[in-house]
Amino acid sequence: MALTTLKVKTAKPGRHTDGRGLCLLVKDSGARTWVLRMQKDGRRRDYGLGSVFDVSLAEAREAAVALRRRVREGFDPVAEKQKARKIVPTFEAATRTCHETLGEGWKGGHHAKWLASFEKHLFPRIGKKPVDQVDSPLVVEALAPIWLEIPETARRILQRISVVLDFAHIKGWVPEEVSLRSVRKGLPRQNDKRGHMEAMPYVDVPALMTKLAAAASTTGRDALRFTIYNAVRSNETRFAVWPEFDLGKAIWIIPGERMKARETHVVPLSPSVVALLRKRWDERANDTGLVFSNNGEKPISDMTMTKLLRDDGIEGVTVHGFRSAFTDWAAERTRFPKEVADKALAHKLPNKVEAAYRRTDFFEKRRTLMARWAAFLDKAPGQAGEDSPTPSPLPPMPHAA
Template identity: 35%
Template sequence: MARNKLSETRIRSLAKAGIYSDGDGLFLRVRSGGSKQWFFIFKRNGQRTEIGLGGYGQGTAPVPLLLAREKAEEIRQRLSRGEKLHRRKTFADIMDDVLDVKKASFRNDKHKDQWVMTLTKYAAALHKVPIADITRDHVVEVLKPIWTKIPETADRTRQRIAAVIDHAKARGLYTGDNPADWRGGLKELLPARSKLTRGHHAAVSYKELPGVLVKLQQSLAVSARAVEFIALTAARSNEARSMTWMEIDFTEKLWTIPAERMKAGKAHEVPLTDRAIQILKDQEAVRTSDLVFEGERVGRPISDTAMVKVFRAAGAGDATLHGLRSSLRDWAGDETDYPRDVAEAALAHTVKDKTEAAYRRGTALAKRRAMMDEWETYLYRSRD
């Protein structure tokens, strides 16, 4: 087979996604995003093997054409001597490594089982695919059968596939954009999750929420501070809008919502983070009534409409204020090892299990405070 089919000039001009041969097993893969990777293919005993040789003109160790040919020639020499070459890492290989890390970091057995189940069951079609070869189309084909049937599980599967690929990128086994990122192109290929889930409030992904808060802080409006406060406390909109100064304990950093304003009819204690306290102090400095978040009319709370307007202007799309509670819940489930009952307690959800309810009364406040402090750190990480 002829060799040296490619040239540096031609490679630089390649824009169409596809695989281009340089001859005798050396190939260049051009992805739809423009990234280019070298790989070598050979067969032994009927088994096809691919070996990645690095990215062309990218990363910390770019591989130009001449070096790719040197690497390919080295492989040919080793094959001619009968040496065994290591096979390429597959999605399943990296998935197992990620699961080992997750299982070691999560104390919640149910959460561990969910990670294992979604990746082993719903991402099964990816298992044998070399991790470096996974494309957005692979991800779409995995998600399409479940995207409209079980949307929440499907989106969690997407997030966990993305985590596996991010792990591979950190190890230098994958180059280019993560094909499982929602804003990386999937949002043009799959319907928005918020439009699929009836009975649930459209929510901003917790991964996108820090960016929304950055824009929200650029507004000086009371409505913007109220939305920010809701994001920090996971409170319901009406609970924050009707909040009075008598409910705040600055010394204990605690907000006690009276029973008559709670959906479950029971008083609820909300631990306040540093940023939440600062918002309250700023509001107190311009206080004109008993209400913390006052509207344009004295003695009347800020309107829900004003809050939604400023929220969406900050990039929240069609998300609702109530969806901010889902953002916290998804983050706690995906990114932390806090027990389910701690996250549920933060949302003031009613529980029927007497044992869990007793556990919450005894220990949940301190653990919720720690969780909400971590949530604040996550939300404002992009400020530094």
């Protein structure tokens, strides 16, 4: 039954219909408001039309007719009200907020790389766009210049954009979840091979090490030699600080928070590495700073070591790939068990049961293995002779500084 002016004034708490979705909503407090209930995109929504003290019954009916017409034409009053209530940040601002919020648990290297990829490749193109305007076509346009040039980086950035847009949706900046599944269909097929990092054949590494040692000493060259000698990841080198080292005992203790497996890793240092570190110690900026840094505070770029390879005409090979070269050398030129080489690389055993029972870190065997690897790397190019098939004694270690 349609409402009357008298009923509008005297109706008890509850919802009272007038027809075609127009309702009078009376609360226990006595507040009386007009509500238009409509169906839009499969969802039933209530649209407020104001208080009865401001809008009469006749005016409410007129407003309902007008609103129905606008909704049929595509107008969304709820979305408009949300936009008016909230300031939508730019894509760059949303990304930085996402990075600050989610990045607290990330490792230092990943934390820096994550944001750097946006700063270099995306912010100049779409950083100023409101985040709620970033959709699949815009992402395709932004990624197109790097999709084939640096495919692995482009794929990672695509994943990171999804994280940002999901974060923006949760924050209420983007009204609906944005799917980027169709982005790849708008970009050319990538033909690069995904998988292991490209590695230099281990037989070629000594020549590279000889060339690095003969060239003028720089922080980057020292870092690359150190990384290859120890078969560690580049970030483990870049963020190494002096308190982690005991040159008297020839060990390097990398804390768990800097390791991929989140477990402390003790690296036995070969005489060649100790000599390299003693030289850097004599040139240090301070006693507690970064080892491979010009001022002890700012780490070298993650591209510094790679650039040395490219400047020398070595294409495709990655710094990470020298870990594979070490693995191949250990398998083909020594008789050390595979698990010793794996422990030298700080690999976690995939079998959890085996990992629970094998608690040894093979430290003494690893010390001999790493000394043998350093001796192989220091061998002059073309020098005759194979590596001894059995582990040889470790040469005496230098005295502590």
